[in-house]
Amino acid sequence: MATIEMKNIVKKYGDGFPAVNDVSIDVADGEFLILVGPSGCGKSTLLRMIVGLEDITSGDMLIGGDRVNDLAPRDRNLSMVFQNYALYPHLTVYENIAFPLRLAKWKDADIDAKVREASKTLDLDEHLERKPANLSGGQRQRVAMGRAIVRDAQAFLFDEPLSNLDAKLRGQMRTEIARLQKKLGITTVYVTHDQTEAMTLGDRVAVMKRGILQQLATPRELYEQP
Numbered sequence: 488m489a490t491i492e493m494k495n496i497v498k499k500y501g502d503g504f505p506a507v508n509d510v511s512i513d514v515a516d517g518e519f520l521i522l523v524g525p526s527g528c529g530k531s532t533l534l535r536m537i538v539g540l541e542d543i544t545s546g547d548m549l550i551g552g553d554r555v556n557d558l559a560p561r562d563r564n565l566s567m568v569f570q571n572y573a574l575y576p577h578l579t580v581y582e583n584i585a586f587p588l589r590l591a592k593w594k595d596a597d598i599d600a601k602v603r604e605a606s607k608t609l610d611l612d613e614h615l616e617r618k619p620a621n622l623s624g625g626q627r628q629r630v631a632m633g634r635a636i637v638r639d640a641q642a643f644l645f646d647e648p649l650s651n652l653d654a655k656l657r658g659q660m661r662t663e664i665a666r667l668q669k670k671l672g673i674t675t676v677y678v679t680h681d682q683t684e685a686m687t688l689g690d691r692v693a694v695m696k697r698g699i700l701q702q703l704a705t706p707r708e709l710y711e712q713p
């Protein structure tokens with residue numbers, strides 16, 4: 488678990504208007520921060536700079552107090568949950584969740600204990616032998632989160648994880664993610680263009696527009712603004 492400090496972050500693609508323009512946000516240890524704004528406002532670019540998938544033009548990115556500007560994604564120990572889940576279709580739920588631990592060469596017994604613990608937390612223990620194709624959208628989402636949990640990452644990053652789901656499931660998963668985030672107490676940054684998600688999920692909301700951080704406040708503070 489860790490803090491995420493964004494200090495005067497700028498991202499320019501080519502020589503146009505900056506996609507992210509001097510954004511500074513401190514995410515506290517265990518906090519759930521929502522990044523919200525219309526399409527093209529720079530929220531994915533900012534998330535990708537936290538993860539290390541995008542170079543930072545200027546400014547500093549600190550994770551757990553360490554500057555990570557020059558660190559590769561795999562050395563940042565973060566877990567990103569994508570919109571399309573990125574599950575392996577030929578692997579069972581068990582093996583999908585175990586995958587990062589197999590890569591890290593954990594012992595079978597340790598993997599087994601970790602996978603069973605994570606699948607219990609996520610109510611997946613009845614489905615461990617199934618393949619992703621035989622799961623519902625919500626179950627697939629939970630497998631993706633399981634894979635993120637077992638890695639004991641310093642933070643979770645979500646890029647519009649619910650936008651492919653129907654409204655009912657989206658509501659359920661929203662509740663599920665909020666519950667899990669509090670249970671695990673893990674620092675989380677969650678990108679969405681959905682106002683409802685922004686106002687119901689997080690501890691604080693960062694509102695972006697054209698690359699600029701317009702507001703940074705709790706949902707309550709945002710509601711009470713005239």
Ligand code: ADP
Pocket residue numbers: 500506524525526527528529530531532533
């Ligand atoms: P959002 O996630 O809020 O929809 P993005 O971060 O994807 O916004 O994009 C912010 C701006 O940066 C947009 O104007 C977009 O066109 C531009 N942009 C994003 N990725 C690239 C890229 N790889 N090359 C050039 N411009 C990009």
Ligand code: ADP
Pocket residue numbers: 560561562564566567586587588590591634635638
């Ligand atoms: P390391 O300390 O070498 O990064 P990790 O256990 O953190 O070891 O990750 C092992 C590998 O798994 C890394 O190469 C990382 O890129 C990859 N990885 C990261 N996230 C996931 C994921 N959600 N699913 C599968 N593999 C992942």
